[in-house]
Amino acid sequence: MRILITGGSGFLGSSLARTLLQAPALHLEGRGEGVLSELWLTDRVAPPTDLAQDARVQAYTGDLLDLLEDGYLRLEGVDAVVHLAAAVSGDCEADLDLGLRSNLATSLALLQAARHQARQPVFVFASSVAVFGAGPGQSLPERIQDDTLPTPQSSYGTQKFIVEQWVADYARRGLVQGRNVRLMTVSVRPGRPNGAASSFLSGMFREPLAGQPCVVPVPPETAVALASTDNTVRGLRAALCTPAPVWGPAQAVNFPSLTTTVGEMAQALAQVAGPAVAGRLEWCVDPRIQGIVSHWPSRFDTRRAHALGLSPDATVQSLVRAYAARHPEAIACPLTFTETP
Numbered sequence: 001m002r003i004l005i006t007g008g009s010g011f012l013g014s015s016l017a018r019t020l021l022q023a024p025a026l027h028l029e030g031r032g033e034g035v036l037s038e039l040w041l042t043d044r045v046a047p048p049t050d051l052a053q054d055a056r057v058q059a060y061t062g063d064l065l066d067l068l069e070d071g072y073l074r075l076e077g078v079d080a081v082v083h084l085a086a087a088v089s090g091d092c093e094a095d096l097d098l099g100l101r102s103n104l105a106t107s108l109a110l111l112q113a114a115r116h117q118a119r120q121p122v123f124v125f126a127s128s129v130a131v132f133g134a135g136p137g138q139s140l141p142e143r144i145q146d147d148t149l150p151t152p153q154s155s156y157g158t159q160k161f162i163v164e165q166w167v168a169d170y171a172r173r174g175l176v177q178g179r180n181v182r183l184m185t186v187s188v189r190p191g192r193p194n195g196a197a198s199s200f201l202s203g204m205f206r207e208p209l210a211g212q213p214c215v216v217p218v219p220p221e222t223a224v225a226l227a228s229t230d231n232t233v234r235g236l237r238a239a240l241c242t243p244a245p246v247w248g249p250a251q252a253v254n255f256p257s258l259t260t261t262v263g264e265m266a267q268a269l270a271q272v273a274g275p276a277v278a279g280r281l282e283w284c285v286d287p288r289i290q291g292i293v294s295h296w297p298s299r300f301d302t303r304r305a306h307a308l309g310l311s312p313d314a315t316v317q318s319l320v321r322a323y324a325a326r327h328p329e330a331i332a333c334p335l336t337f338t339e340t341p
Contacts, residue, residue, distance in 0.1 A: 001026060001034040003240075004078050006064055006110065007085035008041025011190055014048050015233050016082065017041060020240075021054060027241045029122050029177045031079050040078070042067060042085065065106040068113055075113045080122035080240055081176075083110060089130055089292060091195035092156035103159035111166055115175035123176040124239045125167045126183055127252055129225060130157035133295035144297045146254055146304050153295040168250040179239040180252035184227040188323035190330060197292040201226065204262070205269060205320055208280035211332040217286035220263030223298035227257055228313050228322045238308050248304060256302045256312035258319070268316035272335050 003020065007013045017039055020026065025033050041047050042060040051057050060073050064085050067073035075081070085106070092099030107125070114121050133153030134140045141148060152158045164180045171178030189202040200217055201224060207214035227235075235255045239247075270278035302310070313319055324331050 001028065001031065001036050001080075002038040002040065002078050003036060003080045003082070004040040004042070004075065005082045005084060006042045007083075008051075009043035009045050009047045009059075010084065012186065012229065012232065012236075013041065013043065013082075013084050014051060015229055016084075016236050017047070017051055017057070019233050019237060021051075021056065027243070028079050029244050030119055034079075040073075042073060065101065065109055068106075068109045073113075075117060075121070078114070078117065078121050079119075080124070081110065081114055082124045082126070082236060082240060083107065084126045086126070086160075087156075088194055088196035088199075089128075089154060089156040090197040090199070090289070092159065093154055093197070093288075093292065094195075096155055099155050099159050103156070104162060107163045108166065111170055111176065115170060120175065120177050122179065122240060123167060123170070124179045124181065124236065125163060126236070127160045127164050127180055128157065129182050129184060129254070129257075129296055129300075130154055131161040131164065131182065131252075132297045133157060140297050143299045143301045144254065145301050147251065154292055164252050171250045177244065178250055179247065180250070181235060181239050182252050182254045183232055183235075184225045184255055184257040186229055186232050187226045187319050189229075190323070190327050197289050198224075200289070201262075201265070204265060204281055205323065206330065208269060208277045209273060209320075209324070209331050209333060209335075211280075213280045213282055215282045215284050216262060216266070217284065217289040218262055218293055219285060219290070220261065220266065220283070222262045222290070222293060223259065224262060224265075224293070224296070225257035225259055225298045225300065226313070226316070226319060227255060228319050229326070230322055231256070231310070231313055235305070235308075235310050238310060242308055246308070253304045253308070254300050254302050256305050256310050257298075257300050258313040258316065259298050259300075260316050265316055268320065272317055272320050273333050277333050
């Protein structure tokens with residue numbers, strides 16, 4: 001069994017890669033149960049050392065569109081694709097051409113390569129809740145349903161929704177086994193801040209826990225929908241391995257979310273690491289970031305996801321606990337984990 005993960009060197013791609021490599025067997029639609037014999041990872045940077053040293057891993061390093069157009073990456077014999085690679089929200093809003101190339105042209109080229117396989121590969125596309133938004137004079141529904149009509153208010157959200165429709169259409173035509181999933185903001189992401197408008201939702205834990213300050217660019221009352229790395233990877237594996245009759249229609253599945261506010265996140269940080277650590281948060285509203293994040297929904301009715309056995313994280317504190325367990329080297333202060341409702 002051969003699987004391709006785009007963006008496979010990133011924290012989410014590499015986490016999924018490790019999960020798949022540890023599985024004794026996987027079920028893929030049209031393939032049945034099988035052992036993962038080859039895992040292809042594409043990214044602009046090389047994969048982490050532990051993945052690079054696994055004999056089943058083959059890395060393709062470079063711009064994904066160039067790899068496809070130059071013929072360096074061919075999808076012959078690929079049984080499944082998990083498409084995570086993308087330009088992020090803030091960068092897409094600042095540079096339209098970047099998003100058009102990275103999110104649209106690249107995704108279309110990948111779909112075109114996938115459609116010409118002898119057997120339909122499973123094609124999992126990681127979309128985003130940024131496909132939803134409220135335009136001027138409008139308001140979002142109290143809760144987003146799986147069939148709520150997306151009305152994106154950013155170039156990033158628009159690009160994600162366009163690719164969702166492409167995947168659904170290729171699936172309708174029988175060219176791929178399409179699986180669209182909408183990821184919540186993953187917190188806590190390790191590493192350095194990136195150009196995503198949501199980057200601070202990890203940074204406001206990650207940086208203070210490492211002894212560094214973090215600027216919070218939105219008001220405390222800003223509501224957000226979060227998910228841990230483990231829950232997100234669990235959802236991606238479900239999208240990859242769930243049989244078609246169980247998965248259901250081609251419309252995107254909204255992953256479960258933990259609904260909270262940025263102020264409650266700061267309170268949770270104080271509870272697990274102390275007021276001095278939470279005091280490293282610097283509140284300074286950035287109208288550009290606030291304008292993007294405030295359009296995103298925070299409450300979801302995720303019945304399809306629950307039917308697939310997926311559930312949200314329990315508390316904000318549990319997100320910090322999961323991060324500390326995965327990355328103890330990044331924690332510079334003692335933590336306590338007394339859960340509060």
